[in-house]
Amino acid sequence: MGFLRKMRVTNIIKAVIASLLIDGFWKTCKKILKRIIRELKKLILRPAPPYTLSRSERRRQAYYSFPLDIKISILVPLYNTPEQFLTDMIASVRKQTYANWELCLADGSDEAHDYVRSICEKAASADSRIVYKKLDANMGISGNTNQCIEMSAGDYLALLDHDDILHPAALFEVMTAICEKNADFIYTDENTFRNHPKDAYCPNFKPDFAPDMLRSQNYICHFTVFSRTLLDKAGMFRSRFDGSQDYDMVLRLTEAAQKIVHIPKVLYYWRASDCSVAADVGIKPYAIEAAKAALAEHLERVGLKGAVEDSRVPSTYRIRYQIDGEPLISIMIPNKDHVSDLKKCIDSIFSVSTYKNYEIVIIENNSTERATFDYYDQLCKRDKVRVVVWDGPFNYSAINNFGFEFTRGEYILLLNNDIEVITPDWLQEMLMFAQREDVGAVGAMLYYPDDTIQHAGVIVGVGGVAGHSHKGFPRDAVGFMYRLSIAQNLSAVTGACMMVPRCVYSQLGGLDERYQVAFNDVDFCMRIRKAGYLIVFTPYAELYHYESKSRGLEDTLSKQKRFQGEVLRFKMTWAAELEAGDPYYNPNLTLDAENFAVK
Numbered sequence: 001m002g003f004l005r006k007m008r009v010t011n012i013i014k015a016v017i018a019s020l021l022i023d024g025f026w027k028t029c030k031k032i033l034k035r036i037i038r039e040l041k042k043l044i045l046r047p048a049p050p051y052t053l054s055r056s057e058r059r060r061q062a063y064y065s066f067p068l069d070i071k072i073s074i075l076v077p078l079y080n081t082p083e084q085f086l087t088d089m090i091a092s093v094r095k096q097t098y099a100n101w102e103l104c105l106a107d108g109s110d111e112a113h114d115y116v117r118s119i120c121e122k123a124a125s126a127d128s129r130i131v132y133k134k135l136d137a138n139m140g141i142s143g144n145t146n147q148c149i150e151m152s153a154g155d156y157l158a159l160l161d162h163d164d165i166l167h168p169a170a171l172f173e174v175m176t177a178i179c180e181k182n183a184d185f186i187y188t189d190e191n192t193f194r195n196h197p198k199d200a201y202c203p204n205f206k207p208d209f210a211p212d213m214l215r216s217q218n219y220i221c222h223f224t225v226f227s228r229t230l231l232d233k234a235g236m237f238r239s240r241f242d243g244s245q246d247y248d249m250v251l252r253l254t255e256a257a258q259k260i261v262h263i264p265k266v267l268y269y270w271r272a273s274d275c276s277v278a279a280d281v282g283i284k285p286y287a288i289e290a291a292k293a294a295l296a297e298h299l300e301r302v303g304l305k306g307a308v309e310d311s312r313v314p315s316t317y318r319i320r321y322q323i324d325g326e327p328l329i330s331i332m333i334p335n336k337d338h339v340s341d342l343k344k345c346i347d348s349i350f351s352v353s354t355y356k357n358y359e360i361v362i363i364e365n366n367s368t369e370r371a372t373f374d375y376y377d378q379l380c381k382r383d384k385v386r387v388v389v390w391d392g393p394f395n396y397s398a399i400n401n402f403g404f405e406f407t408r409g410e411y412i413l414l415l416n417n418d419i420e421v422i423t424p425d426w427l428q429e430m431l432m433f434a435q436r437e438d439v440g441a442v443g444a445m446l447y448y449p450d451d452t453i454q455h456a457g458v459i460v461g462v463g464g465v466a467g468h469s470h471k472g473f474p475r476d477a478v479g480f481m482y483r484l485s486i487a488q489n490l491s492a493v494t495g496a497c498m499m500v501p502r503c504v505y506s507q508l509g510g511l512d513e514r515y516q517v518a519f520n521d522v523d524f525c526m527r528i529r530k531a532g533y534l535i536v537f538t539p540y541a542e543l544y545h546y547e548s549k550s551r552g553l554e555d556t557l558s559k560q561k562r563f564q565g566e567v568l569r570f571k572m573t574w575a576a577e578l579e580a581g582d583p584y585y586n587p588n589l590t591l592d593a594e595n596f597a598v599k
Contacts, residue, residue, distance in 0.1 A: 443493020
C-alpha cells in the first residue's frame with residue numbers, strides 16, 4: 001500500500017506540472033479548486049449506496065415510457081440453492097423499476113432441498129411474472145438453463161445466477177440501451193459481495209467490447225442480456241461446456257451480434273459463497289478446461305488458427321496464433337549518437353531474437369560523434385543492417401516516414417534506439433497479431449531498468465491527453481482485473497515498439513509530421529482505429545526501455561512551446577473522442593493517474 005500511495009502522489013505531482021506547462025498557473029488553480037470542491041461534495045452529501053435508488057429516481061424510472069414494448073425474460077437455473085440466497089435473488093428481480101419482465105426458474109434440486117420448490121411456488125403465486133418449473137431430474141447448468149429458455153416468452157433474455165442479485169435499475173438501463181442504441185447484446189459492470197451488496201469489495205469496471213480481451217478472459221460475464229433473434233443464430237447452451245457454459249455462449253453470441261453495448265454501471269452483484277467461482281476459480285478446475293475448449297471452437301468458427309494455453313492467472317488464457325510463412329519484418333530505428341544505447345539495442349536483437357527474417361534500417365539523424373559513424377561502418381558489414389541518412393531537424397514522424405521508404409518488409413516495426421530485447425520470441429508474439437486482417441498495430445510490454453512498468457498500452461484521456469497503462473507498477477503485478485497479464489485491445493500503443501502491417505502504414509500515409517516529438521504514435525493509432533482496425537497490446541513481448549535518453553526532457557522554453565502545441569493539436573483533432581472517453585477504459589476509473597484507481 002505504501003508503494004501505491006507513493007505512486008499516486010508522484011502521479012498527482014506530474015499531473016500538476018503538466019497542467020502548469022499546458023494551461024498556465026490560473027487555469028491550473030481553477031482545476032485544482034474544482035477537484036477539491038467535488039471531493040468535498042462527496043463527503044458532505046454522502047450519496048446513497050450504489051445498490052439502491054433514491055425514491056424520486058425509482059419513481060422516475062417506474063413511470064418512464066419507452067418507445068418499445070419489450071419483455072425481458074430472466075433465466076435462472078436452480079439447483080439446491082441456499083434458502084436466503086434464493087429469496088434475495090427473487091426479491092432483487094421483483095424490485096426492478098422496469099416492470100415488463102418475467103423470471104423463469106427451472107429447478108433441478110434434489111429431494112433434500114424441497115424448500116426450493118416451496119419458495120418458488122409461493123413467489124409465483126404472489127407475482128404472475130414469475131414462472132416456475134420443477135424438473136424431473138437435474139440436467140446440469142446448461143440443461144437447466146435451456147429449460148428456462150423453453151419456458152420463456154420474452155423478446156430479450158437475461159442471465160442471472162441463482163445466488164446473485166440485480167441492481168433495481170438493471171432492466172431499466174438495459175431497456176435504455178435497447179431503445180437508444182438498438183442493442184442486441186448488452187453487458188454491464190459488476191461487483192462481488194459476500195453477505196450484502198453494501199459490502200461489495202471488488203468492482204469490475206469493464207471496457208467496451210474488446211474481442212482480444214474476451215479471448216483472454218470472460219470479462220463480459222455478468223450482467224448479460226441478448227435478443228431472442230440473436231439466440232436463434234447462436235444456438236442453445238451446450239452441456240459439454242458446463243462450468244464455462246456462459247463463456248461459450250458469450251463467444252457465440254458476440255460473433256453473431258450486430259450491436260454490442262456495454263453499460264458502464266455496476267448493475268449486477270456476484271455472490272462469493274464458499275462454493276462459487278467468484279470466491280475461488282480453483283474450486284472448479286473443470287471450468288478452466290471447458291473455457292479453453294470453448295475458445296478453441298471459437299477460433300475455428302471465426303477462421304483463426306491458434307493454440308489456447310493457460311496464462312499466468314487462473315481463468316485467463318493465452319492464444320498462440322499460427323504464423324503464416326516467415327514474412328520479412330523491417331525494424332526502423334532512428335538514431336543520433338548514443339552509441340552505447342544503440343549497440344545494446346542492436347546486440348539484443350541479434351543475440352536474443354529467435355525469429356530471423358528481419359532487416360534493420362537505422363535512420364541517422366545529425367550525429368556528431370566519430371564513434372557513432374565508426375559503429376555504423378561495423379554494422380553495415382552485416383547483411384541485415386542498413387544505415388540511411390536524414391539530414392533535416394529532429395522530427396520523429398518525418399524521420400520514420402523517411403526510413404519507411406527504404407524498408408522492404410511486409411511488416412514494419414518502429415523501435416527506439418534505447419530498447420533492449422528480453423523475450424526471445426518477441427517478434428513472433430507481435431507478428432501473430434499483426435498478421436490478422438482486423439489488426440492495424442501491435443504493442444509490447446516495456447519496463448524501466450528497475451523492472452517497473454513503463455508501458456502496457458496507452459489510455460486516451462489520462463492526464464488530459466494520454467497516459468501509459470499501469471505505469472510504475474512492479475514487473476510481476478497482474479494489474480487491474482489482470483490486465484497486465486493478458487493480450488487485449490487498447491486505443492493506442494507506444495511508438496517505442498510498435499508493429500504495423502506495411503499496407504496499413506501506407507494506407508494512412510505514415511505518422512503525422514505535424515507531431516514532431518509527442519503524441520505522433522497515439523495519433524497514428526487513433527487514425528488506425530478510425531480506419532476500422534484493432535490495436536492489440538501483448539504482455540508476452542517484453543523489452544526494457546531506457547526512456548528519454550536519446551532526446552532529453554522538455555526542459556527549455558522552445559521544447560515546452562512545441563510540446564504545448566502538440567497537446568493542443570491532439571486535443572483539437574480528437575476532441576470528440578476525448579469527450580466520449582476511451583472505449584477500452586471505464587469511465588468509473590480515474591483520468592488523473594495511470595494506475596486504474598476508482599474515481
